[in-house]
Amino acid sequence: MAEKFSFQLMATDGKARRGVIRTPRGEIRTPAFMPVGTAATVKAMMPESVAATGADILLGNTYHLMLRPTAERVDRLGGLHKFMNWSKPILTDSGGFQVMSLSDLRKLTEEGVTFKSHVDGSRHFLSPERSMEIQRLLGSDIVMCFDECPALPADEKRVAQSMRLSMRWAQRSRDAFGDRPGHALFGIMQGGVTPELREESAKALVEIGFDGYAVGGLAVGEGQEAMFGVLDYAPDFLPQDKPRYLMGVGKPDDIVGAVKRGIDMMDCVLPSRSGRTGQAWTRHGMVNIKNARHQDDPRPLDEDCTCPACRNYSRAYLHHVFRAKEMICGMLLTWHNLHYYQELMQGMRDAIEAGRFAAWEAEFHAQRAQGDI
Numbered sequence: 001m002a003e004k005f006s007f008q009l010m011a012t013d014g015k016a017r018r019g020v021i022r023t024p025r026g027e028i029r030t031p032a033f034m035p036v037g038t039a040a041t042v043k044a045m046m047p048e049s050v051a052a053t054g055a056d057i058l059l060g061n062t063y064h065l066m067l068r069p070t071a072e073r074v075d076r077l078g079g080l081h082k083f084m085n086w087s088k089p090i091l092t093d094s095g096g097f098q099v100m101s102l103s104d105l106r107k108l109t110e111e112g113v114t115f116k117s118h119v120d121g122s123r124h125f126l127s128p129e130r131s132m133e134i135q136r137l138l139g140s141d142i143v144m145c146f147d148e149c150p151a152l153p154a155d156e157k158r159v160a161q162s163m164r165l166s167m168r169w170a171q172r173s174r175d176a177f178g179d180r181p182g183h184a185l186f187g188i189m190q191g192g193v194t195p196e197l198r199e200e201s202a203k204a205l206v207e208i209g210f211d212g213y214a215v216g217g218l219a220v221g222e223g224q225e226a227m228f229g230v231l232d233y234a235p236d237f238l239p240q241d242k243p244r245y246l247m248g249v250g251k252p253d254d255i256v257g258a259v260k261r262g263i264d265m266m267d268c269v270l271p272s273r274s275g276r277t278g279q280a281w282t283r284h285g286m287v288n289i290k291n292a293r294h295q296d297d298p299r300p301l302d303e304d305c306t307c308p309a310c311r312n313y314s315r316a317y318l319h320h321v322f323r324a325k326e327m328i329c330g331m332l333l334t335w336h337n338l339h340y341y342q343e344l345m346q347g348m349r350d351a352i353e354a355g356r357f358a359a360w361e362a363e364f365h366a367q368r369a370q371g372d373i
């Protein structure tokens, strides 16, 4: 285990990067996909199963955990790693994004945001200082700055104002974070789809100085083309020697396109959430297990997959337990999806090391059907 936080860039292939993040709780192979553990659990998965899929790090969240069971209680019980039985690294988001998307937003000021809990309607307050305190109490290894992610559609003036507020909050996050060896603080770039605003944001963050840099404000409905348009230039504004984290992404082809454009880390609820709704992502395309065509199919989801669902169960069985609303369906499809996502990341890590990312990407697109399979 490393004493402190560090990032080593091991290989590049075009703009794609292969690296490793070293932390006191273990190493993170990049490019990395981070499963989301919203309320101190990756839904439908035991932590040892999440580790078995190949995940080196998972996500927690300030917003959810401050409301329930509260950060103070998690701290009293030994911190989030002990609480949820996950000893590897944890990255926590800072809560701002979830306040905007989940709560009855009360008021947004320079100081911070006051809001009503979506759990019980109680009033709460988040600011850069309070978010840093919550993430410290949780004990997360990688802390995110408290930022504001503007909802779309937003005009450029609104995006510029929001980005500049987030940059002032980034400075306050940095000041409140203090000096915590072994723990990292990541800044979050904003600026919508405007190159000048993205560059201004990146410059402001680099001036403050962070252990890693996230590209925020994307995957908010702009569509893949617009997102890739930003990723064609935004990572270049960030330091080469620090990890780059694209927040909230995405579908498999979003992830491949982001790695191709220089992204090192991503998180998304999709593999777990869609697993619970009967959707299985495979190298050949998407399987909607609720579809009647699967009810007599003895084959696994994916003949080439080595996950427990594909080794031991037929589509017919998964169709049955989906229809019967049995818990095992969500468990097996989630496990399969997370396994597939990690296999995707391993494939890209190997391809970048071998200098054959372009060939790997061509094969990825060639073997995927457009519609459901």
Ligand SMILES: CNc1nc2c(CCNCc3ccccc3)c3nc(N)[nH]c(=O)c3cc2[nH]1
Binding pocket: 036, 037, 038, 059, 060, 061, 093, 094, 095, 096, 097, 144, 147, 148, 149, 188, 215, 216, 217, 218, 219, 220, 247, 248, 249, 267, 269
């Ligand atoms: C889905 N698209 C998307 N997600 C975004 C997020 C949240 C990333 N996921 C964190 C999470 C953690 C635990 C549980 C659930 C989610 C963002 N977070 C911040 N702080 N800033 C963003 O700009 C920002 C932009 C995003 N776009």
Ligand SMILES: [Zn+2]
Binding pocket: 301, 302, 305, 306, 307, 308, 309, 310, 311, 336, 339
């Ligand atoms: Zn599988």
